[in-house]
Amino acid sequence: MLKRLAGVVAVLISAVPSAFALPMTLRVDATEAPRKIYHVELNIPAAPGPVTLFYPKWIPGDHAPSGPVNDLAGLSISAAGRSLIWKRDSVELFAFHIDVPQGASSVDVKLDFLSPAENGANSSVSATSELAIVTWNPLILYPRGLASDDLEITAQLRLPEDWKFGTALPVAKTNGGSVEFKTVSLTTLIDSPVLAGLHFRRIDLSPGAMPAHYLDIAADTEDALNAPAELIGKYRKLVREARELFGATHYGEYHFLLALSDQIAHFGVEHHASSDDRSRENFLTDPISHLVGATLIPHEFVHSWNGKYRRPEGLATRDYEEPMKGDLLWIYEGFTEYLGWVLAARSGLISPESNRQFLALTTANLDNRAGREWRSLADTAIAAQLLYDARNDWESRRRGVDFYDEGLLIWLEADVTIRKQTQGRKSLDDFCRVFYGPPSGPPQVKPYAFESIVEALNSVLPYDWKGFFETRLNRTGTDRAPLGGLEAAGYRLAYVEEPSEAQRATEQIRPGLSVAYSIGLRLNHDGSIIDVLPEFAAARAGIGPGMKLLSVNENRYSADALREAIRNTRTGGPLEFRVANGRSFVTFKLDYHDGEKYPVLRRNAQPPLLDDILKPLIR
């Protein structure tokens, strides 16, 4: 497929040497972003004859064909002042065929992007009355078959009045609410979102040092920008710790684009020289809100090295049509999850104690993963493009994007293995400098295969790394997690009667509560059941996802009533649930007598290497 496309490109370019020498121009009117619509005008150099325009489909960072083509509207195409007929390809729905008339040297495209007003699969609310995250891939069509590195584009953006903005995209000039950017490749444009808003603040995170790092914040309120000085200090430390860990940077300057709103979807997307970080309005001002999201920014920052600079071959695609292959996502995402967790602690964004509490929650989830009976971790990575959109019901049997959290456990084991075998002289920190380190420079992609990872690890510690990873990646037939790293690092997973601060904070901030490790239930706060763990009492009694818990031992359902009843099973209390299942009501008696159980980490007899790993590199 790739070879055939390359041939077509060569023919096109040799036939019309001048047509693609000019950059495309893109004018985006974002003044109506608050009412969830963008208006776009594009000029695309094109030679007479059949041309296919392509809407970006496979989106970097999403690892999936998630381009929001259903939200492309108002498409009209003209050339030399004449309206052209466009026809969507009936197999590849992201491709639009046109016939460019003789005498024309470019086509003019108008389109609207219907920015999501609610969250759904492949669509997240990204604009409010006060702010917008402008990502470029939904706003563009480009000539099919050309590599995104080879397409040049000059973009202009009009923002609502008085809005300010931050971006890693180099600015040519600003004129009132209109911004003109320097000409860049299509790759760089799509890699460089813009965060804009009425309430905006820029904080220098590496004052006086090169390269520059900026925390650009847009929020729904002015108050939400008031990050305490101590917290800003920790983000400055994050920059220094990351630099120390990798020994080099691969960007000219870096922008943390932080959007704070309760109206938008909350997640992060990595880029070479910026990250698109989205959290709650009170993320910087409420310690509990920050605690629950403390690894968001470290994770996305690590991706500048692991994911953008060094990228698995299957994810280093030449355009937005070539399918991505996720088989190495346990490195791309799993190792990033590990390093983000490590750097969050090293920079003081989270205390080692809280970090261990979150690790306990993650580990317990993976150590009761019925889906591992049939599905390997490797398969979750290959199927990532499906699993990102999988529902939460029956996640225990299906598995989710486990290559993040289980990747963390496996990379922890790799780190501990190196530290033990070298008597503490080497660690994964050394691997980071070998694989992601010097020389520093502007953004570039160095693709790698699994063998390169093995080779780089062998340069730190000669070991059977191929066997090490393959064993853990391909394991099935067990619901147990790979806990070798945790246990060799001085800790074991245990269960206690009180939920940890980390679990309380999570349940306060995010929907749902978990009594998974006592009776095997995850529920929404209204009692509707999200998932059941197959080997636990609730599932054995016949309860399943989609049912709704109405009462517990004759008391109306509440989280407190449920927890109290579970607690009382220790002293012989019953556990009887009245449950609605569609039109019918059913009573379930659970055979359970062990009280409440919540995961924590406890010290074992091994030296506490975990604590060493989390210590800052810079004193």
Ligand SMILES: [Zn+2]
């Ligand atoms: Zn990630």
